[in-house]
Amino acid sequence: MRLTHVSYLNLPFGPLHSYELPVAALGRALPASFDQARHASLGDRAGSWMGITFRLTEQVDRNELAEAWRAVVATHGTLHTAFVDEGTGTPTLHEVSFGPGTWVEHEIAPGQTMNSALQGVLDAHCRPLSGPSHRLCVIETADGPTFVIASDHTHVDMWSMLVVVRDLLDALAEVHSGQRPTIIDAPAFAEHTQALCDRPAAPAEIHARWRELIDAGNGGMPAFPLPLGAPAPQPERVVVRDVLDHDGLVAFSNTARQRGGSALALTISAMTSTTRSLAGVPLRVLFPVHSRYEERWHDSVGWFITNSILESDDADPAACSAAIKESLRLGSHPLEEVMAPWGGMPEVPGMFAVSWLDMRRLPVSLDPQVLDAQYIGAGIRTDGVMIWFITDHAGIHLRCRFPDTLEARQNVGAWLDDLVARMRSAATVAVSA
DSSP, X not given: OEEEEGGGOOOOOSOEEEEEXXXXXXXXXXXXXXXXXXXXXXXXXXXXXXXXXXXXXXXXXXXXXXXXXXXXXXXXXXXXXXXXXXXXXXXXXXXXXXXXXXEEEEOXXXXXXXXXXXXXXXXXXXXXXXXXXXXXXXXXXXTOOEEEEEEEGGGOOHHHHHHHHHHHHHHHHHHHTTOOOOOXXXXXXXXXXXXXXXXXXXXXXXXXXXXXXXXXXXXXXXXXXXXXXXXXXXXXXXXXXXXXXXXXXXXXXXXXXXXXXXXXXXXXXXXXXXXXXXXXXXXXXXXXXXXXXXXXXXTOOSOOXXXXXXXXXOOOHHHHXXXXXXXXXXXXXXXXXXXXXXTSOOOOTTBEEEEEEEGGGOSSOOOHHHHOOEEEEOOOEESSEEEEEEEXXXXXXXXXXXXXXXXXXXXXXXXXXXXXXXXXXXXXXXXXX
């Protein structure tokens, strides 16, 4: 399943509608996770959403679609919450109730691309302080509808988007057959946040290791090891690169097993070698890890992600496996307590983050060939480097976002070229053997 960018989508031309659910009343306050609070405290803004798109070949009645969507929103607690700025500093999270929903048709201006029109709708409504901050959109054509579901990142992660689409398709099938859609008893994300808060404090060695890693970054989170230009937000440059096809991934995974690691460990090995070769320093990255540590969260929607740091100076895949395990352990404790000495996550210009998602290992899945499903990201300004690796049965591809400066184009481009060459070489060696 592809991870791409809203401006890269091949959208059909047709009427663009979105379903508007107005907030009728605020309910009780809920606990916000560390990442939710950090994200909301940056204020209301465009471009902080993530989305998913898919197509159907059969026409869909908009009234049936609305009924199915309301069932999905009712199922997942985070979809009927909103952050509210009450003038006390950090916005607070509240349950909300909705009034009657309505379909809105959005104008496509003369000469405007569908991508631009869609981005405008999502930027306007999927914001940190929107109520709600999610939106269901549909483009209707004679060949069938194209759907886009997006939400501000405070309420979803990539796993969650699969759950949302699966539940919507199930509910739509029930409505179309004349049944009332099922409201699934999925635990709310706020319950997960409270469960994390109730866990024991992190042991002293976890605090000590975090301190070592942040000290190694001169008091901040990891930064990209090569110059990126002016240390201020710039227009983004987004590149999507196919690294390995299906056969290449099989060969790459075989090499990893033979060398005592996983495909992720061999990728970290290649990144370690690339960083040492081009920058002369160890690999140090912000490493998001999921927090669905119990099966009961598998069918829930929320931002089930916490952050860690991965440090690797030994390219042996076994050593990289150990580095991954340490990173997972560092990220298994509530970050609010861990980051208290720095007053929160000490972000720096040029921050360097790497995300890994192996779709083959998730307990929920879609058929991207049948649905033409793709993840999509928003357009933003940035001063850092973020790389997403997506692994599925088709192979491995990556998406990289970086500031669009001459220095970043040269240095991030060289880093990616070297990394991809090393990964392909590992797969080629396996095939030759």
